[in-house]
Amino acid sequence: MNYHPKRFIRAIAALMIPGYALLSCTSSYANAPDSAKVAEILGPNDLNIRRGGQLEPVGIGTVLRKGQQLFMSGSNRTFTQLDFYNRPNQNGSDQHMGLAVQTSTKNKLPTLYYFPCTVLNGDSIIIEWINEKTTKRGCENGIRIRAGERLSLGTQPPELDPPYTVAALKQVLLGQASSNRFQNYCTVLADSGVGWLGVKSSGDPCQEPLQQCQASGGTNCAAVALDQWIVREENLTAVVACADNQEFKAKGAGSKMKEVATTLWQQAEAQGATSCTLRVVGSKDIIASPLPSGEETVVQVRNTDSCPTIEVNSGAVTARSAKRPEGILVNKGEKYTYCEENAEDKIEPFDNNKESIELQVFRAPERGYQFCDKQQASGGQEGDRRTIQLTETEGELRISYDMFDVKDRLQVVYEGRNLIDTDFVSGSKTLSIPFQGNSGQVEVIVTGNKEISTTKWNYTLYCPV
Incomplete structure (x- = not known):
């Protein structure tokens, strides 16, 4: 299926959970997107974008870049489309990265999309990687989704008490850059597979590792993973995934995760591992990534009161989590129900011909x-x-x-x-x-x-x- 410029992205992420982590790759094949553009808004526009310490209104054409978040309050039934782009080419034209993400708000659950590849899912998110074998696809190494989040089990910021009003959520969003709340991290790779890791409490975590890569003579130095974790979150897992299925992982609290992640990275280097990428995931997180075959892949991740589900409408995805860092293959027509560590996961068929309203909205532009x-x-x-x-x-x-x-x-x-x-x-x-x-x-x-x-x-x- 060819990309359609009117395809919707329902950026449906709710409140403030740390961002996404890409999986192992080389910079030749899987760079993090340079920007995302709001291509369409359907329904009441109550969207905001956080740039630095400011919340700004969002319209069609608004651009998200590194360190910025799209906020949807959940007060209305709203759909938003984000299109993802690589750095401009020599002619100055944006290079579309073959990724469409549709998100929606519902049931008064707010949504946050952390650029480049993280969403806290309050309702449902649809992700499409188009059939493209010659161009780097955006977030091809995985979009991390925190689904099933209901501001419970101690995950909400301590400043918030029920009810979780839009005004209160905005105040938290504005304050989330504080150095004692988040740690930002970035993995940079050269074509050789040599990598550099940056972790910072504020500012751009990619700047220093990019400089180190360039100073060492690395070719095509590129940021391939960019994310953050919440310092106050207790149950996190750090995974350094490398080429040839080498993997190093350890659990820890957010307050100790910088030391945990740095130690894992050093272990990987000591064992000669290459093309390594750090990811930090919580118990509620799922990382969905398409297969490297380049075929069109469309998945819907539904938020539920218990265990979130991934339904694969076309192609296939690997679903990774803290519980299963090696991943589970989910094929077309299959639904994967992901539960936290003490509950059982399952894969079962679903009726792929019975389209959800979210998928109907997603497919509408291509159907005219x-x-x-x-x-x-x-x-x-x-x-x-x-x-x-x-x-x-x-x-x-x-x-x-x-x-x-x-x-x-x-x-x-x-x-x-x-x-x-x-x-x-x-x-x-x-x-x-x-x-x-x-x-x-x-x-x-x-x-x-x-x-x-x-x-x-x-x-x-x-x-x-």
């Missing part, structure tokens, strides 16, 4: 569907017929139309039946009607007046509430 909440159509005697993608499969549907002075007809069809049929009418009106079913699409048909050529009309279909 329009989206609700936008000016859908206007015209005249020729009329119009189009399929519009909704954000729910039930709720109340609202449409506003204006037929002006000449009578035209408007129909809204859902699962083969008319929800609305105005017959031939003039003037403007807003109609609301409840609906419920399995489909996330409606068909809107406008029949223009055949007798008066000057007729004109327009309508807007709003997302369900």
Whole structure:
């Protein structure tokens, strides 16, 4: 499947859990993205981006870079698309990295997307790596997802007590750069497989290892992993994954993790391991990565009250965790249920033909569907017929139309039946009607007046509430 510029990313991450860690690789094949761009927003825009110590509003075209986070409050049903880019080429053009991530907010659970490759998943996230064998794919070595997070089991920042208001979450987000709360880490590799590790409580952890790589004469020095961990989190696992399936791991508290990670890195160097990458994961974290074959891969990670799930719609992924750092292969049509250390995991088939509403939204642009909440159509005697993608499969549907002075007809069809049929009418009106079913699409048909050529009309279909 080719990348579609309108594909949605539901950056659905909730609150403030440390970021992602890439798996072992060489810089020739798996660099961390240089930037991510907000390509589309569907639903109420209550998004913010944290740059340094400031929260700024987000719009289409907003760019995320190293050390920045996208915040979605969870107050509304909102979808956001992020497109990922490598550094500009010699012509100054951005190089798309073949990655689309769709996230959504629901159930008043907030979302955080930590650039480049970490998401705290409050609802559901869909990740697509396109079929591309000649270009580096963004986050190809893994997106770390903290799914199932419900601000429980002592993981919430101590400054927050229920209820977890949007205002309180924003205050925590603004304060998360404090040196006693997070440790940032970065792995840099050269084409030779020699690596350098940087760990800093503030600032850019990649700067020093990049300088060390360049000073040593390394070729194509590149940051391949960039993340952070929470200092106050107790149950963390550090894994240094290297070429030839060499792996070094140890557990520790966040307050001691710098020493733990540095010791593991030194052990790997002492044993001659190459192409090593550090990752630090918590017990709730899953790292999902596509197979190196380059085939199109689409996965949906669902947040649940107990054990989160990974459903593979196409391709296959390796799901890694602190419990299973070696990873579990999950193929197309399989659902992997990940539970924490004291519960049993399982892989089972699921009906890949029954699309979730999230996947329907994700697939809508490539199918030629329009989206609700936008000016859908206007015209005249020729009329119009189009399929519009909704954000729910039930709720109340609202449409506003204006037929002006000449009578035209408007129909809204859902699962083969008319929800609305105005017959031939003039003037403007807003109609609301409840609906419920399995489909996330409606068909809107406008029949223009055949007798008066000057007729004109327009309508807007709003997302369900």
